[in-house]
Amino acid sequence: MSEPIRMKNNGQISIMLNVNKREKIPDLQKSISPKSLSQEHAILKEIEREMNTLVGMTQIKKMMKEVYAWIYINKRREEAGLKSGQQVLHMMFKGNPGTGKTTVARLIGKLFQKMDILPKGHLIEAERADLVGEYIGHTAQKTRDLIKKATGGVLFIDEAYSLGRGGEKDFGKEAIDTLVKHMEDKQNEFILILAGYSHEMDYFLSLNPGLHSRFPLVFHFPDYTANELMEIGRRMVGEKEYILSKEAEAKLKDHLLYVKGVKGEHFSNGRYVRNLIEKAIRSQAMRLLSESHLDKNILATLMSEDFNFSK
Ligand SMILES: Nc1ncnc2c1ncn2[C@@H]1O[C@H](COP(=O)(O)OP(=O)(O)O)[C@@H](O)[C@H]1O
Numbered sequence: 001m002s003e004p005i006r007m008k009n010n011g012q013i014s015i016m017l018n019v020n021k022r023e024k025i026p027d028l029q030k031s032i033s034p035k036s037l038s039q040e041h042a043i044l045k046e047i048e049r050e051m052n053t054l055v056g057m058t059q060i061k062k063m064m065k066e067v068y069a070w071i072y073i074n075k076r077r078e079e080a081g082l083k084s085g086q087q088v089l090h091m092m093f094k095g096n097p098g099t100g101k102t103t104v105a106r107l108i109g110k111l112f113q114k115m116d117i118l119p120k121g122h123l124i125e126a127e128r129a130d131l132v133g134e135y136i137g138h139t140a141q142k143t144r145d146l147i148k149k150a151t152g153g154v155l156f157i158d159e160a161y162s163l164g165r166g167g168e169k170d171f172g173k174e175a176i177d178t179l180v181k182h183m184e185d186k187q188n189e190f191i192l193i194l195a196g197y198s199h200e201m202d203y204f205l206s207l208n209p210g211l212h213s214r215f216p217l218v219f220h221f222p223d224y225t226a227n228e229l230m231e232i233g234r235r236m237v238g239e240k241e242y243i244l245s246k247e248a249e250a251k252l253k254d255h256l257l258y259v260k261g262v263k264g265e266h267f268s269n270g271r272y273v274r275n276l277i278e279k280a281i282r283s284q285a286m287r288l289l290s291e292s293h294l295d296k297n298i299l300a301t302l303m304s305e306d307f308n309f310s311k
């Protein structure tokens with residue numbers, strides 16, 4: 001029975017196909033499939049696109065790429081039978097309020113989910129009160145519950161230094177101990193991100209020397225310049241389909257320069273800008289209420305008088 005088939009397959013095309021198959025398959029098996037490679041880097045590109053909607057953050061954007069490369073190459077090494085280093089992906093975010101820490105934490109969850117590091121990649125935001133209980137045993141329970149909620153995603157603890165505030169007898173310490181235990185037991189089932197003011201976090205770490213090595217990835221979130229804050233403001237306004245009049249821009253910028261100087265590290269950067277804009281939108285609506293002629297341009301424009309800086 002094989003004879004006629006051989007006869008049939010004696011044509012050139014058939015032979016070519018067979019040769020091709022024979023040569024290609026082992027090639028594909030030996031090396032990394034170029035298709036999956038480009039597919040996986042598409043994840044990086046997508047995250048970079050999202051990161052690029054954020055103003056400034058040059059260092060953070062670079063760090064994100066580094067983390068991606070680190071994980072990716074480690075995976076490849078593992079596949080190639082090479083030693084792959086133990087990857088601890090818990091992080092520390094240092095910076096003042098409104099500098100984009102929560103925003104980046106959310107993106108990291110998304111990146112890790114796409115990279116198959118985390119099954120869900122969701123973000124659970126918590127602070128001291130969500131972890132620390134009122135009686136012995138309560139704290140460990142609360143902390144465990146929170147970890148459970150964050151499993152498969154990111155547990156983001158804001159102002160984490162406050163857990164170290166009360167010293168040995170404080171329940172904050174119990175929360176830290178519970179977190180550390182679960183970080184080790186449930187390696188990579190969730191990513192823990194501790195966030196807070198830079199020097200408070202440094203002080204917190206100095207009180208808990210064992211913590212340092214458990215958070216190998218440290219991201220610094222610098223305050224925004226007045227120009228960056230203006231750009232953040234413009235993007236926020238644009239997203240909501242508003243525009244700033246020239247005068248409104250000038251007024252906003254002057255004000256931002258002023259508050260930045262006055263408030264120092266308690267200035268809440270992007271959040272402050274967001275609040276100002278939301279307030280201006282409400283003021284504009286009030287102003288337009290008594291306006292008889294409302295065209296698209298009038299409806300879209302935030303004027304300088306819509307910005308009132310009371311505090
Ligand atoms: N680089 C940025 N570009 C655009 N918007 C930003 C940027 N950084 C912060 N924001 C905006 O500022 C607000 C506060 O950011 P958030 O991530 O909550 O800061 P943090 O967690 O550090 O307090 C959010 O509305 C966020 O969208």
Ligand SMILES: [Mg+2]
Nearest residue numbers: 101102103158
């Ligand atoms: Mg935050």
